[in-house]
Amino acid sequence: DNETLKRALVGCMWAVTAGVVLKLCKFVKKAWELGVNDPRKFIHCLKVGVALSSVSLFYYLKPLYDGVGGNAMWAIMTVVVVFEYTAGATICKTVNRICGTSLAGFLAIGVHWVASRAGDQLEPVIVGVSLFLLASAATFSRFIPTIKARFDYGALIFILTFSLVSVSGYRVDELLVMAQYRMSTILIGSSLCIIVSMILCPVWAGQELYVLVTGNLDKLANSLQGCVTQYFDCTEAPEAENEEETRKQLLGYKCVLSSKATEESMANLARWEPAHGRFNFRHPWSQYVKIGASMRSCASCIDALIGCINSDNETSDDMKRNMSSISMKVGTNSARVIRELATTIRNMKKSSKVDILVTEMNSAAQELRNFLNSYPNMLSPSSQNNAKDTQTEAASSSDDDDDVAAKREIPLIEIIQVVTVASLLIETVTRVEGIVEA
């Protein structure tokens, strides 16, 4: 009995170990896939390794160690804390760190000088009170949105340095020498970080933002076209192989909806980057954020549209067939406009094609409106066809006409709404083009 118990126990332990190993394997496999999908992540890891190893030479090489001594620690710390994935983030943190450190260092030395004149009794009081006040003020400044966006890290470093310097000034004698060593090691660490992150396969926040925005435009176009096609094109049964892909395309607009935070932080970081590739120093990054906002409003329209389509509606097939070609045309045309916009941003020059496509899209929408206006005429005499010719008016008037005209087909109304938003989007973006060019 004891023997069987033992065996059972051993078996149990083996099972648990195997389970853990299996889970670990799965985890590692998943992580590996993450890296394979984006090899730059691997490269980033190697870059961190390179930066750290080279900064640790300060400990290994005798002449270097004699130069800075134990303060080499600060260089290592700087590298670890400051090194970020994108070059923009690294530069931002470096600038923040250097500014915060030097400002706090000067202030702390000033306070220390004042305090040391005030006598032994008062010294800790003065230092303590100033520490309390400045730390509170700096903490508060981190709540202010404009500072939070750009100098959050700098404020943190300010508090850190000020408290370290002012407090240790009470015990350490050669404060100035220490501050000088620390400052120089931090500078060494920072410059190393900037060099490594900008020279070895740099990842630019601006480039990332640009890829994200153009990719999102494409996704939006695919979603729009996909859902219109899916709804009206019921004749061909989608093949099982394609189905997964189509479903993915359809859900592309969700990425657009959820990419707000990423876009904003990227645009913030991109501002710190020097000119690189095809981007100038004063590239209008904030325009990307605006395009993103327009895209999101467009995506929320598509969301509503897809919600409508997915509810099992019982429209007559007859009606559907009547509408199908014309509304497919609207869908395709607006998708084409969005795609062309993506290309325009990609090439960063105004293409004349956009205008042509916009006109085409608007005429398609107008056709749909006319169709809808004529259709109910068979049923009711109320048709207020006030066709307008200017582009924006045509877009914004699409709703008016349809208020009267749209009967029978919710999805169509939604499509036209999407067209409206798309036109607004186009307006924004054509305005952007001029700036991107400049």
Added chain:
Amino acid sequence: DNETLKRALVGCMWAVTAGVVLKLCKFVKKAWELGVNDPRKFIHCLKVGVALSSVSLFYYLKPLYDGVGGNAMWAIMTVVVVFEYTAGATICKTVNRICGTSLAGFLAIGVHWVASRAGDQLEPVIVGVSLFLLASAATFSRFIPTIKARFDYGALIFILTFSLVSVSGYRVDELLVMAQYRMSTILIGSSLCIIVSMILCPVWAGQELYVLVTGNLDKLANSLQGCVTQYFDCTEAPEAENEEETRKQLLGYKCVLSSKATEESMANLARWEPAHGRFNFRHPWSQYVKIGASMRSCASCIDALIGCINSDNETSDDMKRNMSSISMKVGTNSARVIRELATTIRNMKKSSKVDILVTEMNSAAQELRNFLNSYPNMLSPSSQNNAKDTQTEAASSSDDDDDVAAKREIPLIEIIQVVTVASLLIETVTRVEGIVEA
């Protein structure tokens, strides 16, 4: 001439100074308002001051300083870096810091022991290679989403400690003693942070999340009701005084749309918090994120609806009047349901009122559908009134009926869609209730 030039220069300088001072004043005023609106921010700043001042006692009091010496620096550093606005974030960072430090410390000492056996020539090579490998691996782990959400800071600290300990082990002799001191000072700093952040007016991430979600539900209800009222209730001209407020209410749904990132991070932090107030230790925080997602889909519907209303549509006033009472009812009822849900979550117990209100809302929606079904009958004979009685079916079928029935009125169609989403929301939330109760 020289005199006038001088005067002009002085005047110019005064003007510039005055401008800067004015700007600074404005900035300070804005910041002050930020604090007055949420006094807890002031309190947080004072808390940081208190924590820093008390940890700096290690320098001022001779017996304490003799105990830890220059390592007191690490206690200060811990306080500055770890102290966050919410208690959850502080605890999360503390745990991360302690785990990361101890794990890295043990590993580094192990590597150092191995390297020191290997001889003087090999020692830096072994340390360097292990540093390179571990730093790369830890950096890579920060890309993995599950680790990023919870242990991002821990991984950073792991790299920092490992590199500091393993590298300085090459120069410092009494590595173990140093590690012990540092560990103890970090522990002191951490516990001080936790105590201060949890005892002095704590700000709980869970509480914040809870207030945010219930507030957002209210905003959603206000937006929904506001836009329906604005559209149909054209008789009274809104007073100038109220207008600003109404507009604010209308835009409330935008907050809902953009609060995704906040909600997720809050839910993540809330998990670290101990039981407090009315929240148990295993409070289902992830449910709040789900409610947030439902709210967002609801808000994007309202967005589409408002977009429809704002386009200057030319519906006949006659029609509008016919619809107004019934659609106001739908709007009011759904707003009431959302508000009741907010109350339910606020009280954290299932209220029977929700069910009643849901039934009311559904019957109102049904009424609207019936109206729409009957209305076009005056124009066309195609009415497929397949009224369903079960609650969810009624909700999901609203679109079907309207595909056929909805004529003349885009906004109404949208309203019904909102109702659909609202019902879905209700479904989610009623499911949640059971868990919140438990």
